[in-house]
Amino acid sequence: MTGGISIPARFDPAQTFACGQCFRWQPSPEDPRTYTGAAGGRYLQLRQEDGQLRLSCTKEEFDGFWRGYFDLDTDYGEKRAALMAFSPVLREAAAYAPGIRILRQEPWEALCSFILSQNNNIPRITGIIARLCEAFGEPIPGVPLHAFPTAERIAGLSLEALAPLRAGFRAKYLLDAARKVASGAVDMEKAARLPPEFGRSELQKILGVGPKVAECTLLFGFHKTECFPMDVWMKRAMAALLPGVSPQDFGENAGLAQQYLFHYSRMHPNLF
Numbered sequence: 001m002t003g004g005i006s007i008p009a010r011f012d013p014a015q016t017f018a019c020g021q022c023f024r025w026q027p028s029p030e031d032p033r034t035y036t037g038a039a040g041g042r043y044l045q046l047r048q049e050d051g052q053l054r055l056s057c058t059k060e061e062f063d064g065f066w067r068g069y070f071d072l073d074t075d076y077g078e079k080r081a082a083l084m085a086f087s088p089v090l091r092e093a094a095a096y097a098p099g100i101r102i103l104r105q106e107p108w109e110a111l112c113s114f115i116l117s118q119n120n121n122i123p124r125i126t127g128i129i130a131r132l133c134e135a136f137g138e139p140i141p142g143v144p145l146h147a148f149p150t151a152e153r154i155a156g157l158s159l160e161a162l163a164p165l166r167a168g169f170r171a172k173y174l175l176d177a178a179r180k181v182a183s184g185a186v187d188m189e190k191a192a193r194l195p196p197e198f199g200r201s202e203l204q205k206i207l208g209v210g211p212k213v214a215e216c217t218l219l220f221g222f223h224k225t226e227c228f229p230m231d232v233w234m235k236r237a238m239a240a241l242l243p244g245v246s247p248q249d250f251g252e253n254a255g256l257a258q259q260y261l262f263h264y265s266r267m268h269p270n271l272f
Helices: 012-019 059-069 076-084 088-096 107-116 122-136 151-155 159-165 170-183 187-194 196-203 211-220 232-241 247-267
Strands: 005-010 032-041 042-049 053-054
Touching: 005 059, 012 032, 042 059, 053 059, 053 170, 076 088, 076 247, 088 247, 107 122, 107 170, 107 211, 122 159, 151 170, 151 187, 159 170, 187 196, 232 247
Parallel strands: none
Antiparallel strands: 005 053, 032 042, 042 053
16 A cells, blocks of 8 residues: 555554445555545545554545544543443353444445345345446546445436346345335434434334334444344344343344444354
8 A cells, every 4th residue: 555644553454444344445465454445425445454554545535524433532441431331142142353443434325325225145245236336436536446336316217227236036125215215205414413313213114114224224324223133144143142131132232242242243243
């Protein structure tokens, strides 16, 4: 990597990108410490080494976008300490992947990503999203990646146009989401401003969006960190590891607790 800036490694790219919250960051085949990806119509390469993160952007680009995207102004040490004090199980889960951060993703991209994640696995989700961006997103100058397509762009398409994505039954959900967001029938700005209860109801106006997809969108797209997505896997994890505990017990750090527990449970299937 040439040029760019270095910052203290306040998060771990591998842990953050592999815990199921995002799908556009890929490790380099030549060097697993190097990741490339796109967000907000921007491209970035980053590499972790010797306690530093090397980013292929200018200081202005970092301060203007990437600092916020990686949530670098939040003290995760304090949040982690509070969760580790909650129970021995959370202490172990947080210690297993202390470098996880909750990214501040664009809400529309997060909504689409988790619509496409239904009954799916991470490699297939990643492939569908890559095809979606390549087919309908604006090219990012100078790199072989495209921006995430807007709701307006997708809303004007047909199911036949989406067929090459190989998204299956999810394509009609994606199209319905685009048309409702683009028309304002689903108010994303209001969902950002108001408490999660509004967003949960608003997002479920979309065909195929249930409680889990809505909760993922609120956490990973709107950065409502009190949200705690629950799927079959997480229900099993909570029942086995923290019986009698509810997501509300984690308060404003519920989303981070979910990421620690989700990642830890996926990496330790023997627990079940």
